[in-house]
Amino acid sequence: MRKNKQAGFTLVESVLVIAVAAAVIFAAYHFGWGVTGKAGERALEGDLQTIQKAVGAYLLNSNGLYPTDDGKLPEAGENKWIIWDTSFARSGNRLSFSPDFISRLPRHWNEGVWRIDSTGKVFVALVPGDY
Numbered sequence: 241m242r243k244n245k246q247a248g249f250t251l252v253e254s255v256l257v258i259a260v261a262a263a264v265i266f267a268a269y270h271f272g273w274g275v276t277g278k279a280g281e282r283a284l285e286g287d288l289q290t291i292q293k294a295v296g297a298y299l300l301n302s303n304g305l306y307p308t309d310d311g312k313l314p315e316a317g318e319n320k321w322i323i324w325d326t327s328f329a330r331s332g333n334r335l336s337f338s339p340d341f342i343s344r345l346p347r348h349w350n351e352g353v354w355r356i357d358s359t360g361k362v363f364v365a366l367v368p369g370d371y
Contacts, residue, residue: 284364287346291322291354292362294342299360302328307337308356319355322362 249257298307305311305328308320324345327336338345346354346364353365 283347284366288362288364291342291346294337295322295356295360295362298337298341301330301335301341306356306360307341313356313360314358316358319357319363321352322354322356324349 295307299305302311305326306313306320307322307324307326308314309323309326311326311328314320322337324338324342325336327334329335335341348354348364348366354362355365356362
């Protein structure tokens with residue numbers, strides 16, 4: 241009589257394989273995918289600084305206009321969307337906020353999340369990790 245030998249994993253081996261797979265997934269997320277959130281935060285900070293400088297340059301060159309729908313800042317406590325293609329005439333030329341003052345549009349530029357407040361400060365209505 242022959243003994244029935246079945247190939248397969250024992251319970252201990254199965255648990256060990258699952259534990260190793262979980263450890264690999266955790267490490268990949270923690271050390272790999274999690275880094276992209278930090279990179280997004282840094283990219284957002286950089287874009288905010290760039291756009292703030294571009295708003296300042298636009299303001300100086302346009303005789304006090306802001307890149308908003310009416311060229312004015314909002315009332316205190318309110319905010320307005322940044323209008324990327326807003327423009328003004330100067331010396332017979334037409335200058336636009338983009339591309340004349342900001343050469344590269346930021347992420348989510350067309351989603352209405354880039355705004356300016358009553359003090360002229362640029363901000364974005366996004367969670368930094370989503371950038």
